[in-house]
Amino acid sequence: MRVGIVGAGAAGLAAAYELGLAGHTAEVFEGAPFLGGQASTFDVNGTPLERGYHHLFRSDTAMTDLIGELGLAHRLRWIDSNVAYFSRGRLWRFTSPIDLLRFGPLPFEDRIRLGLLTVGLQRRKEWRSLEAQTATEWLLEHAGRRIYDVIFAPMLRGKFGKYHEDISMAWLWNKFALRTTSRGKGLIGKLKEQLGYPTGSFGEVFDVLGATIQAQGGQVHLRTPVRRVIVEDDRATGLEVAIDGGSPERRDYDMVLATTPSYIFPKLVPQLPAGYLAMLTDKVYLAAVLVILELDRPLSPHYWTYIGDRRIPFLGVIEHTNFMPPEKYGGAHVVYLANYLERDDPLYAMSPEELYREYLPHLKRLNPAFDESWVKNYHHHKVDAAQPIVTRGYSERIPDHRTPIRGLYLANTTQIYPEDRGTNYSVRMGRMVARMMDGDSRA
Numbered sequence: 001m002r003v004g005i006v007g008a009g010a011a012g013l014a015a016a017y018e019l020g021l022a023g024h025t026a027e028v029f030e031g032a033p034f035l036g037g038q039a040s041t042f043d044v045n046g047t048p049l050e051r052g053y054h055h056l057f058r059s060d061t062a063m064t065d066l067i068g069e070l071g072l073a074h075r076l077r078w079i080d081s082n083v084a085y086f087s088r089g090r091l092w093r094f095t096s097p098i099d100l101l102r103f104g105p106l107p108f109e110d111r112i113r114l115g116l117l118t119v120g121l122q123r124r125k126e127w128r129s130l131e132a133q134t135a136t137e138w139l140l141e142h143a144g145r146r147i148y149d150v151i152f153a154p155m156l157r158g159k160f161g162k163y164h165e166d167i168s169m170a171w172l173w174n175k176f177a178l179r180t181t182s183r184g185k186g187l188i189g190k191l192k193e194q195l196g197y198p199t200g201s202f203g204e205v206f207d208v209l210g211a212t213i214q215a216q217g218g219q220v221h222l223r224t225p226v227r228r229v230i231v232e233d234d235r236a237t238g239l240e241v242a243i244d245g246g247s248p249e250r251r252d253y254d255m256v257l258a259t260t261p262s263y264i265f266p267k268l269v270p271q272l273p274a275g276y277l278a279m280l281t282d283k284v285y286l287a288a289v290l291v292i293l294e295l296d297r298p299l300s301p302h303y304w305t306y307i308g309d310r311r312i313p314f315l316g317v318i319e320h321t322n323f324m325p326p327e328k329y330g331g332a333h334v335v336y337l338a339n340y341l342e343r344d345d346p347l348y349a350m351s352p353e354e355l356y357r358e359y360l361p362h363l364k365r366l367n368p369a370f371d372e373s374w375v376k377n378y379h380h381h382k383v384d385a386a387q388p389i390v391t392r393g394y395s396e397r398i399p400d401h402r403t404p405i406r407g408l409y410l411a412n413t414t415q416i417y418p419e420d421r422g423t424n425y426s427v428r429m430g431r432m433v434a435r436m437m438d439g440d441s442r443a
């Protein structure tokens with residue numbers, strides 16, 4: 001069977017690879033000039049770096065299995081997680097139960113309460129009943145206002161911006177449930193969460209995946225936006241594509257898979273019936289906006305810092321070179337200043353220079369010694385459709401991978417739940433939908 005795939009992110013490439021393994025021929029079309037979608041890379045002093053910070057958890061087995069199948073397991077490094085909270089004017093380490101006991105912004109009884117609550121959520125298996133409440137409602141009831149304001153509000157705001165009070169409790173539960181599997185072995189190991197990174201970058205993983213698809217007989221086209229899915233007699237029969245930005249041409253397929261965000265998909269297929277369309281158009285996404293600094297020295301000793309101070313206009317600080325060594329990036333200490341924003345937010349509209357200027361004075365709050373002369377270069381990236389908003393009762397509103405149009409399938413990040421979207425789940429979903437298409441073609 002010949003399959004046309006829209007999008008060369010983790011989902012589209014994983015699906016093409018899985019179809020290739022089953023003996024089918026996949027042709028992938030990507031509008032951007034690079035592979036990897038949201039997990040794509042750009043060049044920092046000769047080394048690829050993700051546009052948005054990326055790491056893996058130990059529980060990300062779909063991604064680590066794929067990396068192994070591609071012969072890149074030796075490139076994967078695991079390090080102990082190193083998380084901090086910026087609260088009450090200082091950084092607090094927040095990685096282990098001992099850090100929790102020392103966490104000054106909460107009174108001692110709240111630290112114990114938070115520890116017990118964490119263990120309870122990690123052990124819990126059932127999540128459907130949690131969907132009836134938002135994380136904010138559940139936490140205010142079970143943890144109390146102080147713990148919510150100091151710990152969870154900054155964490156949720158860092159991920160969901162202005163929607164942070166609307167997020168389903170099932171989503172938060174899943175974060176806790178997965179964290180148990182992200183920990184190492186042995187007594188000391190169990191106290192520590194580990195994070196993984198492919199040392200050649202996620203870009204290398206997608207490059208090798210693209211080459212593997214081609215070796216299977218498939219094709220991957222960059223700079224080739226898909227204009228429309230061709231539908232004849234209620235069946236998807238092909239794609240209209242603009243190869244290398246040229247004039248649109250028709251390609252015929254037995255089946256089509258789209259991995260585009262939900263707001264793009266209906267533009268490619270205006271024939272979608274109202275019920276299915278409603279499940280696409282009700283989805284809300286935030287964009288990730290990143291300022292990436294190259295410093296001549298470290299900003300902090302932490303990899304990941306949640307910002308619990310509303311005066312600071314960014315929500316997360318990710319110091320990548322507290323994970324990978326700065327020598328890899330020509331000696332630069334790489335720091336992401338991250339925000340999740342709506343596309344009508346003034347910070348989203350700012351030019352790279354304006355946003356850099358807006359953020360700069362606040363770095364002194366994190367490290368009083370910071371001086372602008374430390375900044376040797378900076379970059380700016382926006383990733384649209386970065387974070388789907390998953391609200392109360394979300395599981396009822398997830399569109400099926402099999403669309404109402406025969407032979408047409410959808411696999412995008414709004415269909416990942418209650419897990420947090422991530423490369424692991426896009427790979428898992430892409431491979432699963434490819435097997436679904438294979439099964440349907442045989443039936």
Ligand SMILES: Cc1cc2nc3c(=O)[nH]c(=O)nc-3n(C[C@H](O)[C@H](O)[C@H](O)COP(=O)(O)OP(=O)(O)OC[C@H]3O[C@@H](n4cnc5c(N)ncnc54)[C@H](O)[C@@H]3O)c2cc1C
Nearest residue numbers: 007009010011031037038052054055225226386422423426
């Ligand atoms: C800032 C940030 C940090 C993240 N951190 C992590 C992390 O630490 N760990 C982790 O695992 N994940 C992380 N993620 C999430 C992860 O990157 C995504 O969940 C995953 O890459 C999504 O893959 P996808 O293939 O489902 O979607 P996408 O990557 O969005 O791929 C869809 C592709 O379709 C293409 N496309 C759209 N329309 C068309 C068209 N008409 N024609 C042709 N092509 C089209 C797009 O250009 C895109 O390449 C992060 C994401 C962001 C934004």
